Amino acid sequence: MLDPFLAEARALDAADPLAGFRDDFVITDPDTVYLDGNSLGRLPKATRETLRQAVDAWGGDLIDGWHAWLPVGREAGDVLAGVLGAEPGEVVLSDSTSVNLYKLAVAALDARPGRDVIVTDDDNFPTDRYILEGIAAARGLEVRRVGADIDEGLRTEDVEAALDDRVALVCLSHVAYRSGALADLPAVTAAAHRHGALVLWDLCHSAGAVEIGLTAADADLAVGCTYKYLNGGPGAPAFLYVRRDLQDVLVQPIRGWFGQTDQFAMGPDYRPPPTIDRFLVGTPPMLSGLAALEGARITARAGIGPVAAKARTLTDYALRLADAWLTPLGFRVATPRDPARRGSHLSLHHPAAWQLCQALKAERVVPDHRPPERLRLGFAPLYTRHTDLHTGLTRLRDIAATDRHLTFPIIPQGLT
Numbered sequence: 001m002l003d004p005f006l007a008e009a010r011a012l013d014a015a016d017p018l019a020g021f022r023d024d025f026v027i028t029d030p031d032t033v034y035l036d037g038n039s040l041g042r043l044p045k046a047t048r049e050t051l052r053q054a055v056d057a058w059g060g061d062l063i064d065g066w067h068a069w070l071p072v073g074r075e076a077g078d079v080l081a082g083v084l085g086a087e088p089g090e091v092v093l094s095d096s097t098s099v100n101l102y103k104l105a106v107a108a109l110d111a112r113p114g115r116d117v118i119v120t121d122d123d124n125f126p127t128d129r130y131i132l133e134g135i136a137a138a139r140g141l142e143v144r145r146v147g148a149d150i151d152e153g154l155r156t157e158d159v160e161a162a163l164d165d166r167v168a169l170v171c172l173s174h175v176a177y178r179s180g181a182l183a184d185l186p187a188v189t190a191a192a193h194r195h196g197a198l199v200l201w202d203l204c205h206s207a208g209a210v211e212i213g214l215t216a217a218d219a220d221l222a223v224g225c226t227y228k229y230l231n232g233g234p235g236a237p238a239f240l241y242v243r244r245d246l247q248d249v250l251v252q253p254i255r256g257w258f259g260q261t262d263q264f265a266m267g268p269d270y271r272p273p274p275t276i277d278r279f280l281v282g283t284p285p286m287l288s289g290l291a292a293l294e295g296a297r298i299t300a301r302a303g304i305g306p307v308a309a310k311a312r313t314l315t316d317y318a319l320r321l322a323d324a325w326l327t328p329l330g331f332r333v334a335t336p337r338d339p340a341r342r343g344s345h346l347s348l349h350h351p352a353a354w355q356l357c358q359a360l361k362a363e364r365v366v367p368d369h370r371p372p373e374r375l376r377l378g379f380a381p382l383y384t385r386h387t388d389l390h391t392g393l394t395r396l397r398d399i400a401a402t403d404r405h406l407t408f409p410i411i412p413q414g415l416t
């Protein structure tokens with residue numbers, strides 16, 4: 001008899017309005033179940049072609065190529081604005097998420113003179129915590145860390161309790177990198193605004209996975225990477241968002257010539273334009289920028305509404321498999337069960353998570369491991385099928401049931 005879960009996966013895939021998008025990606029080994037698109041997304045076929053042409057343009061056009069390349073960061077920003085629920089002209093590609101976080105955090109702090117507290121959470125992604133601590137140390141500020149449950153995420157009331165009129169900036173991840181827990185972006189933003197603070201959101205794990213609605217939430221600032229669900233490729237430039245009315249108010253700390261009015265006039269003084277361009281710094285990596293644009297276009301074409309809806313059916317389906325097959329084997333779901341409170345990945349706690357991760361890879365299922373003791377399974381709605389989850393979790397169940405993972409070393413080393 002056909003496993004009812006498999007029948008269900010096939011029915012969900014058959015009814016999936018995004019099913020055709022899988023063909024837009026390069027898939028060299030169809031037997032591998034790739035569940036790490038939340039760390040590095042797949043290569044879009046269009047990107048392979050775009051990059052071939054870009055390399056030829058470099059070879060042929062040489063310096064003249066810049067006429068076509070210079071607008072790419074803004075063009076990609078406008079495509080991403082649709083994905084993030086922002087307006088054209090409010091998003092641009094620039095630098096890395098880490099560098100953008102620094103630039104916007106400092107700009108926000110400078111816009112709130114006399115206030116000396118940054119609020120973040122104690123489970124935020126490492127780069128965010130390190131950068132905020134660094135800024136605070138350099139400026140003699142306090143970092144107030146809200147306690148976040150590592151599986152259930154941040155509670156709005158806990159953020160609210162940390163707010164007062166000393167707080168200049170609240171900086172949080174929208175989707176928590178380990179658990180996938182989704183913070184309440186509109187509610188936290190509104191609470192911070194009631195206390196006169198600005199909010200900077202890290203959208204790395206939500207961009208291209210959930211509906212964000214930056215404009216609807218009156219969000220101030222955001223950063224995020226393009227190499228995860230947006231399929232921009234390894235090291236592709238990050239994006240930054242600054243709400244229109246803040247653009248000519250905020251001054252970013254790295255006064256590069258790409259953030260200058262009429263940069264090729266090579267003028268004597270720094271006079272940043274009143275637009276999103278003032279948050280640029282230096283010469284962008286063009287090949288990666290073109291790849292980020294191509295990747296963003298696919299999500300924009302699919303529409304973030306259908307993408308987010310598929311993220312819900314994928315995570316919901318995987319949760320039910322986990323409950324039925326994995327909980328009896330010592331796994332514990334480490335992601336919120338409420339679909340309104342999670343992004344597009346699922347975390348599973350198991351004391352042997354590292355070994356299970358290695359065993360899965362050996363059997364052509366690619367998850368990753370995040371300490372402490374969590375397997376992280378990322379579902380990229382554009383190319384992950386429900387049947388992939390059935391295959392991947394069947395292999396995980398069989399490995400755990402037969403202890404095949406115990407032959408792998410216990411100590412994590414290097415990349416997962």
Ligand SMILES: Cc1ncc(COP(=O)(O)O)c(C=O)c1O
Pocket residue numbers: 096097098099125127128173177202204205225238
């Ligand atoms: C939440 C979050 N912020 C930031 C980063 C990384 O930023 P960067 O691209 O600067 O390494 C990641 C992933 O690498 C992330 O998951």
Ligand SMILES: Nc1c(O)cccc1C(=O)C[C@H](N)C(=O)O
Pocket residue numbers: 038039040177178204415
């Ligand atoms: N950015 C990464 C990298 O340069 C190497 C390996 C992994 C990454 C990641 O994106 C990790 C990811 N942000 C995470 O949530 O763990």
